[in-house]
Amino acid sequence: MHPLARSLSRVLATSRRDLLAATAALRGQAAPPFSVRDGSGWPAPREGGRVPWTPPEAAAMAPGRVVLRSPQGEHVLLVPPGLTILQAARREGLDLPSSCTVGGCGACRQRLVSGQVDLPARTCLTEQERAQGYVLLCVGRPRGEVVVELS
Numbered sequence: 001m002h003p004l005a006r007s008l009s010r011v012l013a014t015s016r017r018d019l020l021a022a023t024a025a026l027r028g029q030a031a032p033p034f035s036v037r038d039g040s041g042w043p044a045p046r047e048g049g050r051v052p053w054t055p056p057e058a059a060a061m062a063p064g065r066v067v068l069r070s071p072q073g074e075h076v077l078l079v080p081p082g083l084t085i086l087q088a089a090r091r092e093g094l095d096l097p098s099s100c101t102v103g104g105c106g107a108c109r110q111r112l113v114s115g116q117v118d119l120p121a122r123t124c125l126t127e128q129e130r131a132q133g134y135v136l137l138c139v140g141r142p143r144g145e146v147v148v149e150l151s
C-alpha cells in the first residue's frame with residue numbers, strides 16, 4: 001500500500017472512532033452499554049453486532065471550556081467529553097472554518113493561546129506548527145480550559 005494511502009486510512013479510522021465516541025456522548029452514555037473489556041481498554045466484540053467505540057478515558061473526562069478569541073470578541077464554548085472542539089462548535093451553530101474534519105487538510109488550524117488540546121499523533125500539522133502552538137479544531141479535544149485565537 002502506498003504510504004500516503006496508509007496514512008489516509010489511519011486518519012479515517014481515527015475519525016470513525018471519534019464519530020462513534022461523539023455519538024455516545026450526544027446520547028448521554030457515560031460508557032458503552034456493553035462495557036465488557038478484555039483488559040486492553042477496548043470493548044469486547046458483541047455477538048453478531050458492531051462494536052461502538054468510546055475512548056476508555058472519555059467518561060472520566062470533565063467537559064472542556066474553550067474560549068474562542070477573535071477580532072469580533074470572545075465566545076465561550078463548552079465541549080462535552082468525547083467531542084472535538086469543532087463538533088461542539090457546530091452543535092452551538094458556530095460556523096468555524098473546516099473542510100475534511102479528520103485532521104488531514106489544515107482548514108481548521110488555529111493557534112492555541114493557553115491550555116492544552118489533545119491531538120491525534122498523526123495529523124497534517126508539521127512538528128514546527130505543533131511547536132508554534134497550532135492545533136486542529138476538527139480533531140482537537142480540550143483538557144480543562146483553553147484559549148484559542150481564531151484567525
Ligand code: FES
Nearest residue numbers: 099101106108138
Ligand atoms: S478540517 Fe481538515 S484538518 Fe481540520
